[in-house]
Amino acid sequence: MIKHTLLPVAEFYQRRNDFIAQMPENSIALISAGKEVTRSNDTEYPFCQSKHFYYLTGFNEPDAILALIKGDKSASVRSVLFSREKDSLQEVWHGRRVGQKQAIEVYKFDNCFSLAEVNEQLLPLITGKTAVLICQHEQNEFQQQVLNWLAEIRKAARTGVKAPTTLIDCSGILNEMRLHKSNAELDIMRQVNIISGAAHQRAMQQTKTGKFEYQIEAELLHEFATNGARYPAYSSIVAGGDNANILHYTDNDEVLNNGDLLLIDAGGELAGYAADITRTFPVNGKFSPEQSTIYQLVLDSQNLAIAAIKPGQTLAELNRIVCNFLTEGLYDLGILKGNLTVLLAQRACKKYFIHGLGHWLGLDVHDVGDYHASSKREQLRAFVAGMVMTIEPGIYIPNSDKSVDEKWRGIGVRIEDNILVTATGFENLTVNAPKTIADIEAVMAH
Structure with a gap:
């Protein structure tokens, strides 16, 4: 508490x-x-x-x-x-x-x-x-x-x-x-991130082969409410296996299968303020080689984006950094094929990274505030201290995609943290939701 x-x-x-x-x-x-x-x-x-x-x-x-x-x-x-x-x-x-x-x-x-x-x-x-x-x-x-x-x-x-x-x-x-958060608002947003991070830990610890997605959703809601976040900030996404490739999957009614990943996008609401955290982890507690390869690619891209956050930065530039990194990574794995220079120019990773990199966060999950989007949909708003946003790259390879090797199919990975722009850089508010492969496997082993 x-x-x-x-x-x-x-x-x-x-x-x-x-x-x-x-x-x-x-x-x-x-x-x-x-x-x-x-x-x-x-x-x-x-x-x-x-x-x-x-x-x-x-x-x-x-x-x-x-x-x-x-x-x-x-x-x-x-x-x-x-x-x-x-x-x-x-x-x-x-x-x-x-x-x-x-x-x-x-x-x-x-x-x-x-x-x-x-x-x-x-x-x-x-x-x-x-x-x-x-x-x-x-x-x-x-x-x-x-x-x-x-x-x-x-x-x-x-x-x-x-x-x-x-x-x-x-x-x-x-x-x-x-769009510009006060110190008092930020205190609440730090707290709701801690509550939500604990809920993600609980979900990892309670996940077992044969359980249903809604049972893990119940663990999230329990942790939120026990710690004062009476309600989720949005309908929780608890998506096992290929369900992770449905971006707003909320049915949460299927069984969790051995060998699948489980993607959870869930955050509590405290005093009106939302957390918005996504974690992806193996149902059986151990990443397969293919899962860990895709997962690490997404995590490395997220770390690159977060490290670049500071006043004056833009989501457009962060998107460029992430898209280049993911395109190269998917090319190296043989998932994207062709001329790398052309693939980079086309942002070819968007076939598998099909949503935006992030959004403002506050009283609403997708919070208000002008992004200064250009005619090309580039978000050119320069960051200033006090803005809070999500950073959430993902890779989604549905079972139906016959263009890739079968070993990659059915893998859906998203990793999402809540980031505050500070005067000198950034503060990651999502401090207690495990996200390295080693940390996730260690939490799930207990």
Whole structure:
């Protein structure tokens, strides 16, 4: 069990102020919370808060609305929350609510009203503003509600009331803010990596020939939850043998066979922040010569990419490094055939390395943030300290690929770590998930 560090309320308060500073004068931003989603009849999926809303509030109830108000130069900025009201009967059935008084006292909003008061209290805040900011990715239902409010205000135009004339998508502001992690965020991301790394160790130790993929998934979920990461950050991939060659395989219902590899892509979520770790290891605890050859090729390429991470570096350059290395390696093994110079120019390894090298990581697994992709899909965003990304090269040779020697078929390998860009280079947050062949075999021998 590890001691968790949660984000202080002061951090959410500062984020709201930083966001308001980037709003146009005389504008209002409206950000909606997530909604509960029905799973079946009268049961719901575990609630997952809208990440933009959570980033600005730390408030974890559904249906709430955040209003951030910026007046002219002489006006003070304000944050107003609309949330579910205290209701003793509902709380007996469904759990405690924060309520309006505590929202102000605990979460430091300037004011808080119940959702029943939203029309009465919010319309005057919108009236007279020049612009309304919303997140275009928000639920269509909320966007329609905003348009309805604007239409309501326009009805009173004859009385001198002025409605906002501009609707602005503020997702870009929040995406950019979220891309740069604070020290408090990084503390949580280190912790969720440790929890997730321990889960991968547990999975290695519990894997045996004849078990089912879902039994190993259960071991992962047990380790996450035992250590405070109540839910996985995404549906775990537990893919034995040729299933590893299905990139988003989540059926997790087949038996584990002797002589196969097992690819696990799984990470916990802690205080809203995700880990995203992949490990590949032999079901029987010992790599075959062919498996170890492909595995070491992927691991060496990952180590090359990670070592090159520093401020000013780009994913495009890391991709070039990895693609050249994997293309040469696959050529040397006879898996790629032809003229090496041509193969390198064509990035021929992409036949077997069929996804990207990495992505931003944070409140979302595939986190927000502009990659500055070119027309050739090259990700040219220069790294700066505080960015966190995955580095996850892979080689996938399905059983159906008759162009290669039979000994390589059915091998699928991915290795994925979570990397922080620092002022001088990088920090690998994935510190306790074994990934060398020797370390994996040693863990599985116990």
